[in-house]
Amino acid sequence: MPEMFGYWDAIYFVFVFIIGLILAYLLDKWAKRSGMGTRETGDGTKIFISGEDPDRIIPGFEHLEGHYTGRNVMWGLTYALKNFFTVLRRDHTGLLTDYASYLVITTAFVLGVLLIWG
Template identity: 70%
Template structure:
């Protein structure tokens, strides 16, 4: 079973996936809030971000989405981790090579001990 691949099954599953995606799209359009898709005043809305609003510090991204609101939970959840990494970030290549060598040595020691 694991070494056998039948293209017919793949095509059938692919077509079923397309049909399900189409039905999901129809359902989403029907149950949506009535957003206009064309015309004056149409604007993309993603997590409260307005692409026309200039965000301080992101002036170079005017008209683009920064993901600031979308990624808030991830960024807030790993803030301490990134602060620790930022403190250790020197920008010197020998430091990164030493980290790579230490990680490789650690993995090799684990492999040798565990067999």
């Protein structure tokens, strides 16, 4: 019986995996050579992710002191979807019955579409 989804050989997989490792190594070397350089040891060395300093206390996030909030990482997404999030926040009541009704309405809609066009 022929293979349904094509042919798979472990030798090809190992070959492609080794090529991927070599490319990753070369990319790492290129990035270190072309970058501005970072201090990797000594005083003053710390992680820097999207402008967030883990040693600085962010107002409203005191409980996350020493952690990353991700607010700088996700800034573009949250800014672009600000109107959408505002609508969602307005509809967020916190009542379980509201969410159950949303689930029932969505399920009825999907089943209706499936019965009509399915």
